[in-house]
Amino acid sequence: MLHAALAINSKASTAQTSKRILSSPQMIGAASAARQMEIPDAFQQLGKEFHIARNQTIFSEGEISTHYYKITSGSARLCKHMPDGRRQIVDFLFPGDFFGFTQMGSNYFTAETITDVVVIRFQQNQIEHLCDERLLVHQQYSALLSKHFMGLQNHLVILGRQNAMERVAAFLLLLQERLGRTNDLLDLPMGRLDIADYLGLTNETVCRVLTKLKNKKLIKALSLHQILLVNKSALRALAEGDI
Amino acid sequence: MLHAALAINSKASTAQTSKRILSSPQMIGAASAARQMEIPDAFQQLGKEFHIARNQTIFSEGEISTHYYKITSGSARLCKHMPDGRRQIVDFLFPGDFFGFTQMGSNYFTAETITDVVVIRFQQNQIEHLCDERLLVHQQYSALLSKHFMGLQNHLVILGRQNAMERVAAFLLLLQERLGRTNDLLDLPMGRLDIADYLGLTNETVCRVLTKLKNKKLIKALSLHQILLVNKSALRALAEGDI
DNA sequence: CGTGGACTTGACCGATCTCAAAGAAAGTGG
């Protein structure tokens, strides 16, 4: 049942047969590490590190898959493409995130880099073998899926029932939580179009809403990709649709 | 990691301490049984059967959960409610479907019956115990989650990037596949409002689109809740956005 | 039959999309 994902974009990837052992398993905080999974020592040794440039495809929807990935630096997006070019971003990935889940041996989304990225790639069969022997790993995998699940369902509510302002407010808060920031400064590695494709909006609508939020003094843009959440409780009220 | 779900609506449920053993595990077809899970003999004996009337809450979002459920007859919906009354249906449930996944011990959606329903309820801790001993069960659970996953991501695309006509077309095809029908006659147990809340539309829009589809001769309404898919390839073209 | 809820249809409105263009940032090559 554990399957994986395939294919580093050939010219973008810089394979490195580094066998360096990421020794201590460093238990990741359960609360903030929504999509993170502790990889035991035995695992880390099995993985190879790859460096991938920005805006490259890591793997594509539908491809036969043979690997799992863990991202160690940079940001990426998981998306579904429609034949006419429409795109829905299903999730963003940040350092520590584990990805590459598959169904019937094929990837069910496309993974693309947003920035330059470093990933560790694991062989599907090696991990499966380990899972067969170690129930703990399997349980962690289930827990991981379960958390993803919760995130997906919140995403469904956003797409199905919230207006543009609510969506953007929810997104900013979500991202801040994902990144585990304690202060109110938010780094947005992705562009406005990526945000739009995550929220089921357009580029322009995201811009307009951000402008409105600035005017309302709920946020302050320090730069294009740095936003200060000035009034987080007001943002939260917006995001929840409390009004 | 395996958690469960709680609380049969008190006045709606009719507890029956039936210990009847659903003997043969009857392996369910992998292809069509998207959300179904084989429950081993040992499991079935642990479950109790409940009868619940239509339009009742089986359990609510946020409640502490102690059970899993398997639906044996009727239809139900899983939904998320917003404070102001907006509602997003996350999934529909049909006979054979297994549900009650939780996060951190709480339900993360509300389950409500659409028709009169019969469910088998399992104790969380008993199932967990069994899972600890039987890797197979755990793997099945993972596989189940993984399939749900795929469905959720398709749902995301529908909500984020498809227009009303595409959504309804996709819904009809999806439902037909879910119900495993070989002919082109579709039974819709749910009302138009439920469909709307699943698709992120309104009642009225669903009606208007259905009317358009009738006029285009893509479907034919035999009754309110029985629809004949007359031109399935055209529906599919619509649903995929192939124009 | 009569009643209530679900469904359908119409008219109108508005949030968001589309199209267009200007402005800002980032990458490129000399």
Place this chain on the structure above:
DNA sequence: CCACTTTCTTTGAGATCGGTCAAGTCCACG
């Protein structure tokens, strides 16, 4: 390091899809 190009972002004007409100119709059920 600067000029050039490209890409991303922002803002505006107009179009449109789907929502809202309202009325009418159809069933299901007592």
